[in-house]
Amino acid sequence: MEWADELAARVSGPQVVNDSKTPSGTVHVGSLRGPVILDVITRALRSSGHETTLLYGVDDLDAMDAQALLTPDAVERYMGVPLAHIPDQVEDGHASYARHHAQTFIDLFADLGIRPDRYYWMSDIYPTGAMDAYIRAALDRAHVVRDLYRRVSNVQHPDTWHPVLVICETCGKVGTTIVTKWDGERVFYECRKDLVQWAHGCGTSGWVAPFGGRAKLPWNLEWAAQWSLFGVTIEPCGKDLATAGGSRDRSDAIAREVFEREPPINVPYEFLNIGGRKMSTSKGRGAAAHRIVDAIPPEQLRTLFIRPRPNHAIEFDPEGTDAIPRLFDEFDKLADATAGRPVKGELPPGYASVFRYALRDPAADVEAEAAVFRPSFSHLAFLLQVPGADVPALMTAEKGSGLTVREREILDERIAAARVWLDDYAPERARMRVQETLPEAAGELDAAQRMFLATLAEEAGARTGDAWQTQIFATAASGGLAAGKAFQALYLAFLGRPNGPRAGWLLAGLEPGFVARRLREAAAADATMAGAGGAA
RNA sequence: GGGCCUGUAGCUCAAUGGCAGAGCAGCUGACUCUUAAUCAGCGGGUUGAAGGUUCAAGUCCUUCCAGGCUCACCA
Incomplete structure (x- = not known):
């Protein structure tokens, strides 16, 4: 994370940080890396005492060149027309195609804590004569x-x-x-x-x-002209532009030889790869930016972008993996370390900066933010699947006192994210499902466990999770069965796996008749059934 | 073809040139109402390959191999 602080230490005098984007169509999450880097650089400059202005431009006079994004009858008429002069393809009140796409992108900035001092639109700049x-x-x-x-x-x-x-x-x-x-x-x-x-x-x-x-001006000249017009001193750009002989090299040369000005410091940055491949909306890989933001709240997304050096590609594969929960865990670990709580393992270099720059609010009280209670994401995802679980109550119990407004906000944010994760990304093993019919794995039950289930079936009826939990322990104890074995038996009978959520609440959430029936079925299950499955 | 990045434990990644590490996953054990929690412990490596510099190389140099992205038309 030292990269931003190092940059800040290298420059002197007031700084103007700039980036601009051509609003040619829908963007994906990876597109947000640039703005986040821009913002972190700005924060680093300011915290080291440099007077800094952050600009964000929209190159909306560029020509439309993406045929796929126009309606078929609009192609002949609008291909080649400035994006700012094309009517919005979506009837949602924007003045133009460019405004629509630029605005949906820019709207994400505020959520991410990115606050440029000024936005500029080239379609506004040119008519003033400034160019x-x-x-x-x-x-x-x-x-x-x-x-x-x-x-x-x-x-x-x-x-x-x-x-x-x-x-x-x-x-x-x-x-x-x-x-x-x-x-x-x-x-x-x-x-x-x-x-x-x-x-x-x-x-x-x-x-x-x-x-x-x-x-x-053609794009490369327009870019260089913006540097002169706004006095830009630092401008990061994606590696597609930063390649040798590419756009950035051309614009740098134009700045020197045509506009007679040193180009700004470049911070080339790599992209975000999803599952080892480039994100692409057209290829169906990589959710649109406003979509994945539902599963990854701002501060975790910032963490993802900030932690590696800009010139490192980020490999992120949320589909069917625990990449998203791990991102939360990592953030929480940074918070723990910052708050002075003990953490397991070693800390990444410059962890304090990562946490500070990951916060949405640049003016936040870092100590206070680090100290707040944050429930474990995977634990939440798990609890959300337990029938009838009162998650806020459980979290209050876990914390040991009432949640503050901020803590409740974080909890709600995480619950919403966990729901999206469970629906769209979570691996099978993170999902639990009560099996419709007796799971095959029930054949693994030994005699003592079947006896336990049979006894419990006699006691079955409608009761609360707490009551069920008590009953399970009581029945297990009276039959001389270790509690662990008892719970395992229940999980095998209902979920087809040896572990699961708090069993009492699981049973309480199911229809009592079904519970009794399943308990009896499992109790009657013959161990030979599991022969093919290689049961122990 | 040019450029950039990457290659270290199953996965994600650390390691100012100085004893190769962590998290997660896995495995073992403990636990009479947190049972995917918590606690204790364990295993896991020819650092992509070969040379070179050095008292000392994951790290620096050279050459390969593999993967990825990107540019070469326009923005």
């Missing part, structure tokens, strides 16, 4: 840009290519236009039918002054 100086510089130095593309990225543009994209006055597309001349005030552009494969231009051409929102 005009950069557009002019890019046009004046078009030959430098062409040379740099060839040198840095081996991309060969025609000699007449100019680094500005005019928004076609006729069809409104920006992805299909090319500028071939610049006279110092106006550019000559063509909206070509086949400039790119994914969109078709309308054939318009003409001279236009490319200022005040009538044109935009």
Whole structure:
């Protein structure tokens, strides 16, 4: 976790941290790693005394290039059009396609404790004329840009290519236009039918002054221009951009050679892999970001992203594993250590920072947060499956005193997460189910256990969990059976496994007639039945 | 083909160049009302391979092998 603190120690003076995103469609959980890293860097800078501004931009004048995300009849009309100028495909009140997707992403920030000082939308910036100086510089130095593309990225543009994209006055597309001349005030552009494969231009051409929102810079130049416009000093970016000869290299060179400014410090970060594979909404892997957030509350999600160094890929496989419970356990361990409670095993390096930066509220009282009672996630998931269990009451008992408002909030958050986990992610072994018919495993019961079950069947009836629990111990004792063996017998008879939840409450939650019938069936079970199953 | 990352116990990961560790899982045991809790204990390794530097290498250098991501059209 030292990475953020080390970065903070390396810089001097006021800092501007920036990131921006093209709202081209639905995002997945992995997309949140960037914003979380951004936020942690900001917090680290501030806590080491640097005056810091956090900016988050939406590159919503970029062209639509994802056909799959448009309705079929919208493809011809909107492919290549700036995202900000496409109507929302979903009728939920957003002004545009870009606003819809950007807003659903940004809405997650607040929950995660990420609070940029300012959001900016490029569709708002261009019309103000703030970008005009950069557009002019890019046009004046078009030959430098062409040379740099060839040198840095081996991309060969025609000699007449100019680094500005005019928004076609006729069809409104920006992805299909090319500028071939610049006279110092106006550019000559063509909206070509086949400039790119994914969109078709309308054939318009003409001279236009490319200022005040009538044109935009290509993405790499826009990026570098943002650094100058906002005075950005630190900007992390995903490894897809940070690759050698890739976008970041191009933009760095543009910053130096066209806008004559050192690019910001880069913090390249790796992605989040689910089950060893890249997340992809289109391939059906990886829930959309707003979906998995239901199973992983903010502070645990922050922990997941913060703990490894940014340049390490995160392997996370929540499907059918205990990855989610372990994430909670790890967070709780950090809290215990921070609160000075004893913890098992060794602590990760820099654990105190991890816990502090994992908290949603940057101004939280870290000591107080660490001290609050947090129920074990797996224990909760377990209790939720016990028929009739009063989980809040049980947790109050476990804590030994009433839950505070904050503790009740955490409990509710964890209960909700555990429900989602049980429904969508938990492995079979974490789920328990009362078997409809006598489980095969009941054949493993020995004579003493069958005797116990038979006796208990005589006592069966409607009673409370507490009463059942007492009865179980009493019956076991009167038959001379060890309590452990007695409970095992019940679990085998009802769940088909040697262990389970508090048996008394399990039985109390079932229909009394069914309980009596099952007890008798299990008592009558012949040990030879289990021969094939290899019973002990 | 270029770039980045990874390879250490079954799984997830640690280890300023200085005796290879932890959590979880597993196994054994204890427990007369927390029974998937709690407590005690145990096993588990040619650190992907081969060279090199060093008194000393999981760690640094070289070369391989394997896996993953990413770029090479646009943003």
